[in-house]
Amino acid sequence: MKQFYGGLFLLSLAGTGHAQTVDLNDLLNYTSYTVQKFDSYLSKKAYHRDYESPRESKTNYNYVQVKKKRGEEVTRKFSFLERPDAAVISFQTTSLNEFNDLTQDLRRKGFHTYEPATDPAKPVLYQHDHYTVNTSVEIRDSVSYYTMQVERALLPKLKDIEFAEDLLPFASHEYLVSTFGPGNVSKDVFHYTEDETNKCSVIFPNTPREVIFIWDDETNYRNVSFLIIGGHVLTHGTAGYNNQITENVWRSKQGVFAGMKLQELQELNGGQLSFYGWNSERAGMLAENNRGKIDFNRLGMVLSCLNCVNNPAYETNTVNSDKAVADDRKIYVSSLIVIPDKPKEKSATAAR
Structure with missing residues (x-):
């Protein structure tokens, strides 16, 4: 395994000297494109529609480009999945150098992973700001395809957050940090019982604005299971906090609040x-x-x-x-x- 990652590292160093065909900033920006703008842009880059793709549908548009350079044939594919908020962009290449350049760019841009990659066949999730990027490798017909899938969340603005339910779109720790600031968000552990726990994130801990986010995906601190508001809830962060906290200020859209008779x-x-x-x-x-x-x-x-x-x-x-x-x-x-x-x-x- 060490030899495998060592090889990837050396290849990535060797790849930094060549011109990068696809730029990470472009992949991130594509999520704000309309399909018409995306189609027009890719057509200028010698991509053509891939109507034979198994992913092709009324909302998923696929494109392919095949180029030869110095005797090497490189296949690149794009998928544009329309969504009401922001498009999901998938880029696939048969060039390992290109893929390694992009993953290095992710780290340089501040993206990080919570779970270290130990299996090259297992997808790796990168998170930063409003973005999540999944990378994966698969082999089809003896050819390795390296994939990077980009999703961008359109999160509520602070001025539009009034009720407890307005917090549900913040479906990851990274989304919370990007909106409320790192000083107002902490990772913690919630105790159901003495022995049963769940990783969580807490906004405005130990204040009347405290909300606990319980995660379905504990490894990556994402996907809301439920929110807890009010009460003396036991987490590691509250265990040693002895000061009196006034009543929690969050209310439900349904009219219920902590302290209600x-x-x-x-x-x-x-x-x-x-x-x-x-x-x-x-x-x-x-x-x-x-x-x-x-x-x-x-x-x-x-x-x-x-x-x-x-x-x-x-x-x-x-x-x-x-x-x-x-x-x-x-x-x-x-x-x-x-x-x-x-x-x-x-x-x-x-x-x-």
């Missing part, structure tokens, strides 16, 4: 709710059978109580909010759990 929550929902007692495994969490005006598929809650201790009715049983309000229990929303829509389609794949 149970009676107010019930009125907002237009009907009663049920939740688990304080000595159960899911203490204070809403039961699965709740219905009403609140969309519980998009918003979860954890409740706390100031006067429910040593009361059997509020320990292990499922509690009805009508009873709790009638008993004058001081129950309130401690934490919000904001749940994203899960994508129905897989991410765009590289051009072939």
Whole structure:
């Protein structure tokens, strides 16, 4: 394996002296092109449409160029996947030198990986600012094809972020840093239990604006599983923090906020709710059978109580909010759990 990467390194050094046909800045900029502009630009570079590509569709446009230089034939392919926000650009080349030049340019431009490449056949993910770049190598008919796929996220502007749900488009740690600044974002570890943990990112930690992002892809700190707002949530960063934090300021679009009284929550929902007692495994969490005006598929809650201790009715049983309000229990929303829509389609794949 060392010999393999050593060979790649030497080849990349040898390749830095020749003119680079495809520029990294061009690949990044192409994501803002329309397909008409992209088509016109590539036609001037001696590319032609590849209608036989298996990726060809009404929204995926493919192009190919074959050139010979000094006896070497190099095939280059582009794929332009139309999306409402920004196009996904895939570039493929049979030139290892060209591919190595591009990956070096990624590192020089500030892109980095969270997981070191140990298997040349395994895709490598680079992240920086609003961009993610996947690189991969595959062999077809004894020919190696080196692929670089570029995606750019169109993220909300700070002035447009008002509700907790407005944070869901920030689907990676890098997106958070690029918008809120490195001083306001930290990597952390969230504790479900003493033994169960999940890597997370926290914006404005230990302040009334704190939000915890739990990641599906823990390795690369990306793909939101859910957001946690409010409450005394245990992470490594909060374990040693003893100062009092005022109530969290984030609200849901549905009107729920941390500190909201149970009676107010019930009125907002237009009907009663049920939740688990304080000595159960899911203490204070809403039961699965709740219905009403609140969309519980998009918003979860954890409740706390100031006067429910040593009361059997509020320990292990499922509690009805009508009873709790009638008993004058001081129950309130401690934490919000904001749940994203899960994508129905897989991410765009590289051009072939």
